[in-house]
Amino acid sequence: MSRELSYTEAILEATDQALHEDSKVMLLGLGVPDPKGIFGTTLGLQEKYGEDRVFDTPTAENGVTGVAIGAALTGMRPIITHQRVEFSLLGIEQLINQAAKWFYMTGGKASVPLVVRSIIGRGWGQGPQHSQSLESWFAHVPGLKVIMPSNPYDAKGLLTAAVRDNNPVVMLEHRWLHNTFGPVPEGNYEIQIGKAKIAQKGDDITIVSYSYMMVEALRCASILAKCGINAEVIDLRSIRPLDESTILKSVSKTGRLLTIDNGWSKYGIGSEIVSLVAEKRLKFLKSPPIRVGPNDVPIPSTRALANLVYPSTYEILKSVEKSLGKELLGMNWDNLPKVEDTPDKTFQGPF
Amino acid sequence: MKNLDPLKLYTDMLRIRFVEETISQEYSKQEMRCPVHLSIGQEAIPVGVSSRLTISDQIVSAHRSHAHYLAKGCDLKKMISELFGKVDGCCRGKGGSMHLFDLEGGQIAAVPIVGSSIPIGTGVALGLKRQKKPGIVVIYLGEGATEEGVFSESLDFAKLQNLPVLFVCENNLYSVYTPLGSRQDSKRSIIDIAKAHGISAISGDGNDVIEVQKLTSNAIIEINTHSTPFLLELSTYRWLEHCGPNFDDHLKYRQDGELSNWMERCPIKKLKLHLEKNHLINNRIENKIIEKIKLEISEAFEHARKSSFPDPTELFLHVYAPREIE
Ligand SMILES: Cc1ncc(C[n+]2csc(CCOP(=O)(O)OP(=O)(O)O)c2C)c(N)n1
Ligand SMILES: [Mg+2]
Numbered sequence: 068m069s070r071e072l073s074y075t076e077a078i079l080e081a082t083d084q085a086l087h088e089d090s091k092v093m094l095l096g097l098g099v100p101d102p103k104g105i106f107g108t109t110l111g112l113q114e115k116y117g118e119d120r121v122f123d124t125p126t127a128e129n130g131v132t133g134v135a136i137g138a139a140l141t142g143m144r145p146i147i148t149h150q151r152v153e154f155s156l157l158g159i160e161q162l163i164n165q166a167a168k169w170f171y172m173t174g175g176k177a178s179v180p181l182v183v184r185s186i187i188g189r190g191w192g193q194g195p196q197h198s199q200s201l202e203s204w205f206a207h208v209p210g211l212k213v214i215m216p217s218n219p220y221d222a223k224g225l226l227t228a229a230v231r232d233n234n235p236v237v238m239l240e241h242r243w244l245h246n247t248f249g250p251v252p253e254g255n256y257e258i259q260i261g262k263a264k265i266a267q268k269g270d271d272i273t274i275v276s277y278s279y280m281m282v283e284a285l286r287c288a289s290i291l292a293k294c295g296i297n298a299e300v301i302d303l304r305s306i307r308p309l310d311e312s313t314i315l316k317s318v319s320k321t322g323r324l325l326t327i328d329n330g331w332s333k334y335g336i337g338s339e340i341v342s343l344v345a346e347k348r349l350k351f352l353k354s355p356p357i358r359v360g361p362n363d364v365p366i367p368s369t370r371a372l373a374n375l376v377y378p379s380t381y382e383i384l385k386s387v388e389k390s391l392g393k394e395l396l397g398m399n400w401d402n403l404p405k406v407e408d409t410p411d412k413t414f415q416g417p418f
Numbered sequence: 419m420k421n422l423d424p425l426k427l428y429t430d431m432l433r434i435r436f437v438e439e440t441i442s443q444e445y446s447k448q449e450m451r452c453p454v455h456l457s458i459g460q461e462a463i464p465v466g467v468s469s470r471l472t473i474s475d476q477i478v479s480a481h482r483s484h485a486h487y488l489a490k491g492c493d494l495k496k497m498i499s500e501l502f503g504k505v506d507g508c509c510r511g512k513g514g515s516m517h518l519f520d521l522e523g524g525q526i527a528a529v530p531i532v533g534s535s536i537p538i539g540t541g542v543a544l545g546l547k548r549q550k551k552p553g554i555v556v557i558y559l560g561e562g563a564t565e566e567g568v569f570s571e572s573l574d575f576a577k578l579q580n581l582p583v584l585f586v587c588e589n590n591l592y593s594v595y596t597p598l599g600s601r602q603d604s605k606r607s608i609i610d611i612a613k614a615h616g617i618s619a620i621s622g623d624g625n626d627v628i629e630v631q632k633l634t635s636n637a638i639i640e641i642n643t644h645s646t647p648f649l650l651e652l653s654t655y656r657w658l659e660h661c662g663p664n665f666d667d668h669l670k671y672r673q674d675g676e677l678s679n680w681m682e683r684c685p686i687k688k689l690k691l692h693l694e695k696n697h698l699i700n701n702r703i704e705n706k707i708i709e710k711i712k713l714e715i716s717e718a719f720e721h722a723r724k725s726s727f728p729d730p731t732e733l734f735l736h737v738y739a740p741r742e743i744e
Binding site: 097098101102103123124125126127128129130153154157191192193194195196197362363364365367368369370371372375376408 | 567728
């Protein structure tokens with residue numbers, strides 16, 4: 068398992084293999100066959116599988132979502148794409164009232180195998196309508212599944228599972244992960260939807276995160292290790308279904324809980340996890356759980372403010388201190404990475 | 419604003435062109451850190467339309483709004499500061515290039531979610547009408563936006579309520595990289611869609627500012643005398659990439675020669691020929707115009723550069739509107 072791929076390439080490979088494996092799979096969305104191919108995730112697929120299976124659409128997200136649902140009802144397995152999750156909101160009625168209800172509403176007689184891939188933006192002044200992380204909207208709805216892979220390996224395995232799943236699955240990809248690299252096996256494989264991963268074992272505190280915030284969580288965990296604190300870091304991978312047992316087991320062991328959300332913490336994923344732990348493991352908790360996430364405001368365009376919205380390494384480590392009830396020994400607070408408006412120096416804008 | 423002088427049209431187009439070119443040239447300095455959708459090549463439509471508008475008329479734009487904003491007479495300094503993310507920008511830095519707005523100038527909204535500006539603009543017209551306020555509302559939309567359902571929903575609403583709306587569809591043949599032919603049947607006519615909703619509609623050359631001006635004049639007369647909405651579909655072409663400061667013809671999503679043909683049909687060049695033929699311009703006049711525009715632009719950039727970023731406390735400001743708004 069030594070081959071490294073980018074997150075983008077992992078998604079491309081999973082889609083390619085899904086199209087290859089099942090002739091019912093189709094891929095559609097505005098820009099799918101264009102020269103940029105949804106940030107590289109759909110490049111070359113139309114050439115390989117033809118215009119009947121991989122195709123462009125009108126700028127019509129509501130219609131496209133409904134059409135994909137209809138096609139799914141006949142046995143097709145559509146994957147639709149949105150360059151920002153905000154654009155998928157035009158199709159939210161179809162997704163929530165229709166797709167999510169279908170299997171239940173028909174008494175188990177008809178299902179909607181549909182994958183909705185949406186990208187979460189961040190940085191470069193994209194501002195209030197292009198930088199939202201709306202996972203809790205989708206996760207709120209029974210009948211939908213929501214996956215948010217944090218690395219290339221998970222992206223490929225979860226997308227493969229999503230395409231084979233007989234339910235509507237929303238996959239949220241953070242734009243800042245597209246250009247990250249990691250080992251990815253060549254053959255196709257599934258990662259079970261609804262199963263979290265323990266990204267790092269530890270006994271002192273449970274940190275639960277997902278998607279891009281896993282990058283922060285792991286960075287903090289390695290800084291903590293230098294201070295003699297062993298954090299257990301859980302990568303949710305799936306937001307719904309939620310892997311309750313992995314979380315509960317970990318908190319039973321550590322007695323401390325910190326959640327790091329991609330979207331707003333209020334009414335968010337962290338809130339769900341804290342509720343779960345409060346309901347089922349309250350007496351194990353040695354200190355109050357802490358939720359960290361973007362500040363509770365719309366995301367402003369100017370970097371002077373946007374950089375203050377997102378949780379910093381400093382804020383996360385301070386929250387750990389608070390949870391532990393003691394100072395982190397040997398911490399160099401001045402040398403921590405600052406929040407930037409780009410994921411790396413090569414990034415010069417959102418498109 | 420409301421001006422029939424062709425030299426003024428020329429000046430206004432040139433000013434927009436130079437502003438956009440300056441943004442394009444300066445963008446790599448990474449001071450303007452927000453997505454920009456430039457309007458180079460598309461200047462004639464907003465300038466021709468705005469030349470027939472008054473201060474009480476309002477415009478609503480989408481993601482590609484710089485030209486609409488400037489042609490309407492909105493504040494250049496506030497626009498450049500907004501792109502720089504500064505506190506004296508038109509949205510105090512919170513909106514960026516995709517949300518330009520200037521109540522005094524008459525750009526009441528710019529909405530970068532494709533199609534979402536159309537019903538909002540229709541509602542602005544409803545508000546004006548119900549409150550018996552003067553003015554019409556121009557809703558600028560790309561041909562891509564006519565693919566969203568709200569386009570026809572808004573046409574229906576506007577006609578049913580007989581609202582003073584001028585829909586101006588800028589048909590530049592592309593939605594990002596996707597050509598019109600991959601999105602709409604060749605027989606789908608935007609004009610006919612409007613007509614099917616009972617709305618008068620006409621198409622024209624969006625690179626001919628005099629034609630745009632005439633079509634707008636007639637449309638406004640129709641809107642005011644028959645109290646009915648109107649739709650103009652104007653053909654034009656974006657020269658640069660969909661989003662960003664560069665040319666992107668190397669990506670080959672447009673046919674060979676297509677861009678150069680359209681550059682030949684440059685709206686500014688076209689008007690200049692007309693002015694020369696009628697002896698309305700000479701080098702001395704043109705140089706004076708250019709000098710004045712360049713000075714204004716460099717002052718706006720200098721101003722933006724020197725302005726401050728919003729104070730951190732602004733992050734939590736303006737999430738909810740209070741009872742009393744200053
Ligand atoms: C609902 C929605 N879908 C997709 C996008 C991405 N997007 C931004 S601009 C644009 C092009 C729209 O084309 P058109 O309306 O013709 O305007 P043009 O860019 O050509 O001026 C698209 C698809 C978006 N902003 N909103
Ligand atoms: Mg267009």
